[in-house]
Amino acid sequence: MKTADIQELSNFLLDYAVMLMRSGANTERTVRNVTRICKSFGYETAIAIFQRNITMTISNPNDHSIRRTYVKQQMSPHLSLSIVNDLSALSWQSFDTDISLDELKEKYNEIVSNAHSNKYIVLVFASLAIAAFCELFGGDFHSMIIVFLSTIVAFALRLFLIKIKFDVRAMIIAVSFTASITAYYIGKYLINTNTLDVAVSTSVLFLIPGVHIINSVTDILDGHVITGMARGVSAMILVICIAIGLYATLAITRWAI
Amino acid sequence: MIDIITSSLLEAVFAAMAAVGFALISDPPKRLIFFTALLAAAGRGVRYFIIAQYGIGLSIATFIAALVIGFLGIFMANKLRCSMEVVSFPALLPMIPGLYAYKTILSIVEYGKTTDLIEKQALIVTMFDNGITTVSIITALAVGVTIPLLIFYEKSFTMTRKIKK
Numbered sequence: 001m002k003t004a005d006i007q008e009l010s011n012f013l014l015d016y017a018v019m020l021m022r023s024g025a026n027t028e029r030t031v032r033n034v035t036r037i038c039k040s041f042g043y044e045t046a047i048a049i050f051q052r053n054i055t056m057t058i059s060n061p062n063d064h065s066i067r068r069t070y071v072k073q074q075m076s077p078h079l080s081l082s083i084v085n086d087l088s089a090l091s092w093q094s095f096d097t098d099i100s101l102d103e104l105k106e107k108y109n110e111i112v113s114n115a116h117s118n119k120y121i122v123l124v125f126a127s128l129a130i131a132a133f134c135e136l137f138g139g140d141f142h143s144m145i146i147v148f149l150s151t152i153v154a155f156a157l158r159l160f161l162i163k164i165k166f167d168v169r170a171m172i173i174a175v176s177f178t179a180s181i182t183a184y185y186i187g188k189y190l191i192n193t194n195t196l197d198v199a200v201s202t203s204v205l206f207l208i209p210g211v212h213i214i215n216s217v218t219d220i221l222d223g224h225v226i227t228g229m230a231r232g233v234s235a236m237i238l239v240i241c242i243a244i245g246l247y248a249t250l251a252i253t254r255w256a257i
Numbered sequence: 258m259i260d261i262i263t264s265s266l267l268e269a270v271f272a273a274m275a276a277v278g279f280a281l282i283s284d285p286p287k288r289l290i291f292f293t294a295l296l297a298a299a300g301r302g303v304r305y306f307i308i309a310q311y312g313i314g315l316s317i318a319t320f321i322a323a324l325v326i327g328f329l330g331i332f333m334a335n336k337l338r339c340s341m342e343v344v345s346f347p348a349l350l351p352m353i354p355g356l357y358a359y360k361t362i363l364s365i366v367e368y369g370k371t372t373d374l375i376e377k378q379a380l381i382v383t384m385f386d387n388g389i390t391t392v393s394i395i396t397a398l399a400v401g402v403t404i405p406l407l408i409f410y411e412k413s414f415t416m417t418r419k420i421k422k
Contacts, residue, residue: 024283026342032414080284081343085417088340092418122281129278132271136301137356201359210350211283214342217399221407243362250366 004041004101010058010068017054022075023083026215027224033091040095051230086111119159126206127151139198146186146199154179169241176245179203207242209235265306272301272351280347289344292333296348300326316393323401331405334416341413354394360387
């Protein structure tokens, strides 16, 4: 049985749990991964996860006076399914092999530091995706070009606002407004289309927090009802922000289907 | 019949395209993007096919499509040694009912503007029609993909394990 200093282990596991929650893992997965790593070093753990913080107790099963309890603030969400996947694999690696805590930390840092994909590639593919989406909703070819262009503009704005650390709700309102109004004016003055309503309505859809909505349902079904509800409410707030941006466009252009 | 199959396939191709973009937004492992696209194509194609062929309602069809994505997702995740949600969640996104959500908001806007009582009544009906469709589709997606996850509950947490025991 490998072993590690309890202080170092608890520091690492708190970072690990916060990073998993931030990247969009569901609560049950986070609890299980943390428990698994903890067990591999011969410790017991109990963990409580809330929307704003994580509380964790780690103790030695043979000597309960060796025990650490910490609370750590959650970070703001930054979706990355590859981090979720790789960190889960890391927990199994810790369980199945005799990898030491230092090596574990090294691998963790490696996973976290080079996870996020190239922003500009994402921008192009997101725009293509929205164009395909527009076709699915019955838009014609011209509408597809319109939403492709509007998404490039709005997504670039989104990247910029994320970079200057704008508040996420204000950011979503601004981006949703930009996307829809760009789509509307391109459709009105530059490219003729018969399905402008489809173009305007699909132009904001890349903002939908799909993974958060689904995570909220899985959390509730797993019995983590409070975390699930909290996730659902924060996802709803983001959806309402999208609606506000869209509403602003519709109010300005005074135009309906 | 041939017509329906061709348009289902076309629908599937566009769904795959959409899924690649949506998947990239949520930053998945690169090797999985192709499989996410496959799942999305399967889901959307199945949904289009059963609606066109058997005339099933949109929400039920979405539920069945989400189940298909869920089961195929479990199968693929097991083969690829990755977590199931990583490969199948982005595949659901092309079925998000954006247009219905949009129409709901639109009728709320119109409702605020109009003063005519008859028109207001008509708008309430549209609002609820589209609103209920939106909510039921989102619920169908989330529950549909979770059911396979619950059936293979223990299994679903061991999929990232490299060594099979």
